[in-house]
Amino acid sequence: MHNMSSAEPVIRFKDVSKTFQRPDGRGDFVAVDRLSFEIAKGEIVAVLGKTGCGKSTMFNIVAGLIEPSAGEARVVGHDPFSEFDFFRGKIGIVFQNDRLMPWRTALNNVLLGLQVLDTKPAQAVETARGWLARLGLSGHENDYPHALSGGMRQRVSIARAFAVDPEILLCDEPFSSLDEMTARDLRAEFVRLVRQNNKTAVFITHQIGEAMEIGDRVLVFHRPAQIAYEARLNAATNIDERRKLRDDIMRVLALELT
Ligand SMILES: Nc1ncnc2c1ncn2[C@@H]1O[C@H](COP(=O)(O)OP(=O)(O)O)[C@@H](O)[C@H]1O
Ligand SMILES: [Mg+2]
Incomplete structure (x- = not known):
């Protein structure tokens, strides 16, 4: 059971939805809507989306802190919510505020x-x-x-x-309250450490520049959380290609009704 095949993604969401009860009792609120994606070992995936689009909800499902309302979330082949103890020491988390x-x-x-x-x-x-x-x-x-x-x-x-x-690093907007120069240093440091130590990472952000600095894949979410656009980039992606990706992502984000 604990031996997964190399083809098994580290994180797999299949039609995952999460609904919350509205506080005023006006029925359900959909935060994550049939979200599906896979993340392979060694990938650094940036999840980009506007505030309120459901990034943290997705994050909390990966971290086993909340249970999906529907669909299947798997992390190294296990259910992060019902097998919470299995993940002790396997997931490292960095939150927006340091929580020290x-x-x-x-x-x-x-x-x-x-x-x-x-x-x-x-x-x-x-x-x-x-x-x-x-x-x-x-x-x-x-x-x-x-x-x-x-x-x-x-x-x-x-x-x-x-x-x-841990096998997996999860970061939820960890540098968003820092000044840009400090944040830039820490991003570079973070990517270097993930690569050096052969980790898989999911990095949530609402900043397009940060997503493109961190991710070798960028998943753009719209609201409710669903993948609106996906981009791959690497060291060989040149400045023109990056500019085009950025324009495409900006267009996707702008299309969103707020
Ligand atoms: N525990 C909860 N109860 C009710 N609504 C929630 C809860 N958590 C998040 N939401 C709502 O779900 C939506 C997505 O929130 P969140 O995942 O925090 O977005 P993001 O991290 O992208 O800013 C928001 O509208 C938020 O108010
Ligand atoms: Mg959030």
């Missing part, structure tokens, strides 16, 4: 996931220090989150996500 524990130092925040996995204490500390160092935070191990800049806090979050050596 304010009463724990940078080191202790990174250690948290390792402790949950019962890593031996000395080994866990070495791993956590190593990841903080890789993210340029040597010397800040004992700093509390409030003493760190927003960019540094997100570096801690990234270190925490990678430290458990």
Whole structure:
């Protein structure tokens, strides 16, 4: 069961829908509408769409935090919601706000996931220090989150996500509250770490530029969450091709009624 064939996608959505009850009781609200896609091992997929189009809902389904109303979501062949415990240590998550524990130092925040996995204490500390160092935070191990800049806090979050050596990295607009220069550095860093460590990543964003910097595939969502456009790009995609992709994506996003 745990041995999946190499053809098995890491993430597979088949006609996944999610409806929420409207707070005013006026029936159901569709956030995700028969969404289907597959993500293969080693891909970095950027999911791009306007605010409110259902990106986080899709993300929460992948992360096993909410259950689809219909359809099938599979992550490495398993159901992320009903088999939540199977995924312990297999998925690293970086949220928009860093969600660090304010009463724990940078080191202790990174250690948290390792402790949950019962890593031996000395080994866990070495791993956590190593990841903080890789993210340029040597010397800040004992700093509390409030003493760190927003960019540094997100570096801690990234270190925490990678430290458990998960197969999959999930990011929900992790850099959107940072200044553009810091965000650009962290994007490059993130892509480098995903590639170096042979991970699969889903990166959610509402910024077209960010999607194109991060993704080797960009899935453009419209509302409710469904794929409106899909683009592939790589290092060989030249500036003219990128410009054209960007124009196409802008057109797709503009077509959307708001
Ligand atoms: N728990 C919930 N209950 C009711 N409505 C929700 C809930 N979560 C999200 N929604 C609604 O679903 C839509 C999509 O939200 P979301 O997935 O957060 O979009 P995005 O991340 O693309 O901004 C929004 O209109 C939002 O208000
Ligand atoms: Mg969101």
